[in-house]
Amino acid sequence: xxxxxxxxxxxxxxxxxxxxxxxxxxxxxxxxxxxxxxxxxxxxxxxxxxxxxxxxxxxxxxxxxxxxxxxxxxxxxxxxxxxxxxxxxxxxxxxxxxxxxxxxxxxxxxxxxxxxxxxxxxxxxxxxxxxxxxxxxxxxxxxxxxxxxxxxxxxxxxxxxxxxxxxxxxxxxxxxxxxxxxxxxxxxxxxxxxxxxxxxxxxxxxxxxxxxxxxxxxxxxxxxxxxxxxxxxxxxxxxxxxxxxxxxx
Numbered sequence: 001x002x003x004x005x006x007x008x009x010x011x012x013x014x015x016x017x018x019x020x021x022x023x024x025x026x027x028x029x030x031x032x033x034x035x036x037x038x039x040x041x042x043x044x045x046x047x048x049x050x051x052x053x054x055x056x057x058x059x060x061x062x063x064x065x066x067x068x069x070x071x072x073x074x075x076x077x078x079x080x081x082x083x084x085x086x087x088x089x090x091x092x093x094x095x096x097x098x099x100x101x102x103x104x105x106x107x108x109x110x111x112x113x114x115x116x117x118x119x120x121x122x123x124x125x126x127x128x129x130x131x132x133x134x135x136x137x138x139x140x141x142x143x144x145x146x147x148x149x150x151x152x153x154x155x156x157x158x159x160x161x162x163x164x165x166x167x168x169x170x171x172x173x174x175x176x177x178x179x180x181x182x183x184x185x186x187x188x189x190x191x192x193x194x195x196x197x198x199x200x201x202x203x204x205x206x207x208x209x210x211x212x213x214x215x216x217x218x219x220x221x222x223x224x225x226x227x228x229x230x231x232x233x234x235x236x237x238x239x240x241x242x243x244x245x246x247x248x249x
Contacts, residue, residue, distance in 0.1 A: 001016065001017065001018050001112060001113075001114065001115070001117070001245060002015070002016075002017045002112075003015060003016050003017075003110070003112045003117055005090050005092075005110055006037070007079060007080040007081070007082055007090075007092055008079045008080075009027075009028075009029070009033060009037070009039075009077075010033055010039045010040065010075060010076035010077050010078060010080070011039070011040055011075065011076075011080035011092045011094065011108045012037040012038055012039035012040070012076070013037055013038040013039075013110060013117070013119070013137075014026060014027065014036065014037040014038075015037070016038070016117060016243070018188075018189070018191040018245055018247075019189075019190065019191070019247070021188070021189045021190070021191065022140060023139060023140060023188055023191065023193065023243075024036070024037055024038060024137065024138055024139060024140065025037070025138035025139070025140060025210070025211045033076055033077040034065075034071070034072065034076070034136075035138065036138050037137075037138060038119070038135055038136065038137035038138070039072075039076040039135070039136050040073070040075060040076060040106070040108050040119075040121055040133070040134075040135060040136075041072045041073045041076065041132075041133065041134040041135065041136055041215075041217065042073045042074070042075050042096070042106045042121060042123060042131075042132075042133045042134075043073055043074065043096055043100055043102075043104070043106070043123060043129070043130075043131045043132060043133070043224070044070075044072075044073050044131075044132045044223070044224045045072060045073065045132050045133065045134035045136075045203075045215070045217040045218070045219070045221070045223075046071065046072070046134075046160075046161070046176070046203060046217060046220065046221025046222065046223075047066065047069040047070070047071050047159070047160050047221045047222060048062055048069060048070040048071070048221075048222055048224065048225065049069060049158060049160055049222050049225065050068050050069060051063065051064040051067075051068065051069055051070035052225075053101070053130070053224060053225065054225050055129070055130055055224075055228070060101045062099060062100075063099045069158075069160075072136060074096055074097045074099040074100045075094050075096070075097065075106060076136070078094060078097060079094075080092040080093060080094040080108065081093050081094065083107070088111060088112050088113065089109065089110060089111040089112065090109075090110050091107060091108070091109045091110075092107065092108045092109075092110075093105055093106070093107045093108075094106060096123075102125070102126075102127040102128070102129035103125075103126035103127045104123060104124055104125040104126050104127065104129060104131075104231075105123075105124050105126075106121060106122065106123045106124070106133070107120075107121070107122045107124070108120070108121055109122075115244060115245050115246065116242060116243070116244050116245065117242070117243045117245075118240065118241075118242045118243075119135060119240070119241045119242070120238060120239070120240045120241075121133045121134075121135075121238065121239055121240075121241075122236055122237070122238040123231065123236065123237045123238075124234075124235075124236050125231040125232065125233055125234065125235045125236070126233060126234070127233055128230065128231070128232055128233055129230070129231055130224040130225075130228030130229065130230055130231075131218075131224070131228070131229055131230075131231050131237050132217065132218050132219045132223050132224050132228070132229065133199075133217070133218050133237060133239050134199060134201075134203075134215055134216055134217030134218060134239070134241075135215060135216055135241045136213060136215050137213060137214060137215065137243075138211050138213055139186060139188065139193075139211060139212050139213070139214065140188050140210070140211065141188075141208075141209065141210055141211055141212055142186040142187055142188050142212055143187050143188065143189075144186070144187045145185070145186045145187070145206075145212070146182065146183070146184065146185045146186075147177075147184050147185075147186075147204060147214065148168075148180065148181040148182050149168050149177035149178060149179055149180055149181060149202070150178065150179030150180070150181055151165035151166065151167070151168065151177070151178055151179055152165070152166055152167070152168040152169070152173070152175050152176065152177050152178075153165060153166075153175065153176040153177070153178065153201075153220055154166045155175060159174075160221050160222050161175070161176040161220045161221045161222070163226070163227075165178070172206050172207045173204055173205070173206060173207070174203075174204075174205045174207055175203065175204060176201055176202070176203050176217075176220045176221060177201070177202045177203070177204060178200065178201055178202070180202070183196075184196075184202070184214065186212070186214070187248060190247055190248045191245050191246070191247060191248065192245070192246045192247075192248050193243050193244070193245055194243070194244040194245075194246070195214055195216070195241075195242075195243060196240075196241070196242040196243075196244065197216035197239065197240060197241045197242070198239055198240055199216035199217050199218050199239050199241070200217075200218060200219065201216075201217045201218070201219060201220050201223075202214060202215060202216055202217070203215040203217060203221070216239070216241050218237070218239050
């Protein structure tokens with residue numbers, strides 16, 4: 001396997017090739033940064049309703065990058081700093097930036113072996129803040145998938161997940177799921193990928209004809225408002241996303 005990491009394009013893994021065959025939708029500076037590779041979503045993942053963050057007794061306005069909402073955090077389209085690198089791993093870091101009202105940094109550690117891509121995100125808070133993290137991989141459209149979950153979160157009229165749990169549909173989706181019934185696997189070419197994470201929620205977007213997104217997140221869309229995980233000053237939140245690869249016979 002080979003992986004290409006792009007610090008200048010949001011600290012993303014822009015390519016994952018297995019036996020010379022690409023697993024991710026690739027891109028470059030001319031392409032929408034929301035639409036390719038596997039990028040970190042920090043300090044929130046998915047949509048934030050009306051680009052408004054309510055925390056404590058204050059309301060903050062976030063950038064409306066998918067009007068009228070904000071989506072996928074503040075770091076996926078900025079340049080990260082390289083802290084460590086060798087032939088099989090890299091450690092990147094970036095501040096949460098001016099589009100987030102609280103001070104903090106995030107590190108993205110990416111490690112590659114012969115059969116595994118492991119990514120770890122760690123948010124380090126300097127102020128008390130709500131936080132959520134995740135990854136947004138754009139996989140080349142799989143030939144087959146095994147993505148069974150116990151429940152899906154029903155969306156409201158704005159298209160944002162609620163706390164209401166419903167049975168997952170069999171039609172193409174752009175929705176948030178919880179409680180996997182089994183290991184999540186997809187097959188692309190002659191490679192079977194197993195997706196593992198300690199995140200609690202998964203967003204699946206399989207409507208495009210050319211791609212499928214399977215996104216581990218530490219909470220649901222708008223989770224930083226509805227049910228936030230709160231970091232105290234000097235606190236850290238860490239999550240891991242691993243893609244294990246096995247050759248199909």
